[in-house]
Amino acid sequence: MKKVDYDSIINEYPFPPSVKEEIKAELEKNNVNKTNAKKIVERCYQAYLANLMEPGEAAGIVAAQSIGEPGTQMTMRTFHYAGVAEINVTLGLPRLIEILDVRKNPSTPMMTIRLLPEYAQDREKAREVANRIEATYVRDVADIEVDIRRLTIVVRPDTRALERKGLSAEDLKNKISKALKTEVGEADDGSFVIQITEPSYKALMNAFEKLKDTVIMGIKEIKRVIIRKEDDEYVLYTEGSNLKKMMKVKGVDFTRTTTNNIYEIYEVLGIEAARNAIIKEALDTLEEQGLEVDPRHIMLVADVMTADGELRQIGRHGVAGEKQSILARAAFEMTVNNLLEAAVKGEVDYLKGITENIIVGQPIKLGTGDVELVLKLGGRK
Amino acid sequence: MLVPKHEILSKEEAEELLKILGVRKEQLPKIKADDPIAKEIGAKPGDIVKITRKSLTAGESVFYRLVV
Numbered sequence: 001m002k003k004v005d006y007d008s009i010i011n012e013y014p015f016p017p018s019v020k021e022e023i024k025a026e027l028e029k030n031n032v033n034k035t036n037a038k039k040i041v042e043r044c045y046q047a048y049l050a051n052l053m054e055p056g057e058a059a060g061i062v063a064a065q066s067i068g069e070p071g072t073q074m075t076m077r078t079f080h081y082a083g084v085a086e087i088n089v090t091l092g093l094p095r096l097i098e099i100l101d102v103r104k105n106p107s108t109p110m111m112t113i114r115l116l117p118e119y120a121q122d123r124e125k126a127r128e129v130a131n132r133i134e135a136t137y138v139r140d141v142a143d144i145e146v147d148i149r150r151l152t153i154v155v156r157p158d159t160r161a162l163e164r165k166g167l168s169a170e171d172l173k174n175k176i177s178k179a180l181k182t183e184v185g186e187a188d189d190g191s192f193v194i195q196i197t198e199p200s201y202k203a204l205m206n207a208f209e210k211l212k213d214t215v216i217m218g219i220k221e222i223k224r225v226i227i228r229k230e231d232d233e234y235v236l237y238t239e240g241s242n243l244k245k246m247m248k249v250k251g252v253d254f255t256r257t258t259t260n261n262i263y264e265i266y267e268v269l270g271i272e273a274a275r276n277a278i279i280k281e282a283l284d285t286l287e288e289q290g291l292e293v294d295p296r297h298i299m300l301v302a303d304v305m306t307a308d309g310e311l312r313q314i315g316r317h318g319v320a321g322e323k324q325s326i327l328a329r330a331a332f333e334m335t336v337n338n339l340l341e342a343a344v345k346g347e348v349d350y351l352k353g354i355t356e357n358i359i360v361g362q363p364i365k366l367g368t369g370d371v372e373l374v375l376k377l378g379g380r381k
Numbered sequence: 382m383l384v385p386k387h388e389i390l391s392k393e394e395a396e397e398l399l400k401i402l403g404v405r406k407e408q409l410p411k412i413k414a415d416d417p418i419a420k421e422i423g424a425k426p427g428d429i430v431k432i433t434r435k436s437l438t439a440g441e442s443v444f445y446r447l448v449v
Contacts, residue, residue: 016436016438016439016440016442017439017441018438018441019439019440020440265383267417269383269384270412270416270417270418271412271418271446272384272385272432272434276385276434279437295437296438299436299437299438303410306410307410308410308411309411309412309413309416309446309449
């Protein structure tokens with residue numbers, strides 16, 4: 001039997017690509033002939049139409065319930081050691097709230113960094129990149145002592161630690177003098193001596209504190225880096241996140257590097273990337289808890305959050321707080337405040353939404369309530 | 382990996398799109414003119430950006446945003 005061109009049959013109907021592929025795979029598996037294939041595809045199209053969302057259907061309510069019900073079963077426990085190495089990540093309900101609230105600083109920022117091919121295969125080279133990004137403080141590579149009598153700070157470099165980080169004592173000295181904006185002297189035993197110009201104990205302690213927190217290498221936000229082998233490449237996981245700086249680090253494959261800080265993605269990669277990140281993070285959080293929510297509901301939420309071109313949280317400072325109806329806002333949170341403010345401004349409620357119509361006891365404009373009948377006068381002959 | 386394809390629609394394409402959808406420009410979802418990707422493709426306020434997303438459910442889906 002000669003091969004039937006299924007593509008041309010399927011392409012006559014406006015299916016989405018994934019449905020097309022599924023039908024084609026099924027047809028090929030059963031080796032259907034042309035006339036049957038046509039009938040099957042026709043029936044598929046009818047089923048497809050029957051499953052489309054109807055105009056006026058309460059998609060938002062369905063989404064809210066579909067996320068809300070499994071949400072009640074989520075653990076309230078915040079911390080958990082997830083599968084990814086020893087990095088602590090917020091999971092469960094607190095994380096979901098964090099996503100929907102668009103927190104600018106999530107409680108446990110984390111990055112997954114993939115490397116360029118020449119770095120991804122070799123553990124040593126991966127270590128090299130890890131060194132470049134991990135924040136190294138002065139206290140990590142040297143002992144810091146304060147000499148109160150002479151008003152000096154003495155820094156004794158730890159040569160082994162420096163070597164491991166690929167730094168020289170000279171680098172350390174330059175970084176210190178840059179950070180404190182003072183000259184750094186050198187003692188006979190190789191340690192650095194910093195003389196405090198202002199003769200006060202407070203200035204000495206301030207300089208000491210500053211020195212302790214001085215980053216001499218890496219990205220300040222990246223507190224820890226873990227190297228893991230995944231399939232056939234080394235992947236870096238970090239505690240802390242800075243997507244923008246990571247773009248410029250040598251050896252990092254930026255196109256495959258992500259963070260769990262959605263706001264950072266929005267700032268660096270734009271609104272569409274943020275939408276994808278919301279969907280991914282929310283689905284991952286739900287899935288990790290063993291809850292199955294259809295991605296369509298999450299997609300709707302993400303679409304609403306990103307509709308204005310900027311990230312809006314679901315809550316009184318975002319989507320719910322910007323509703324034009326006074327009654328709908330008052331019904332959500334801060335009833336008295338909302339009513340008072342609306343009265344002061346002289347706002348008018350046009351009773352167009354659902355909430356306000358329920359409040360005043362009118363039929364809502366949803367489903368069959370969305371349709372109105374109009375009688376055309378003089379149409380009868 | 383996260384960023385889908387963005388394209389600016391020409392004037393004719395934009396008009397035809399609005400006709401098919403039966404909406405005014407302002408009713409489309411927005412994208413900011415200072416959005417990193419909008420800057421990258423050189424979109425100006427008033428343009429319509431066509432976004433071809435990879436969708437979990439449909440395989441591929443098309444979305445439009447108005448640059449503001």
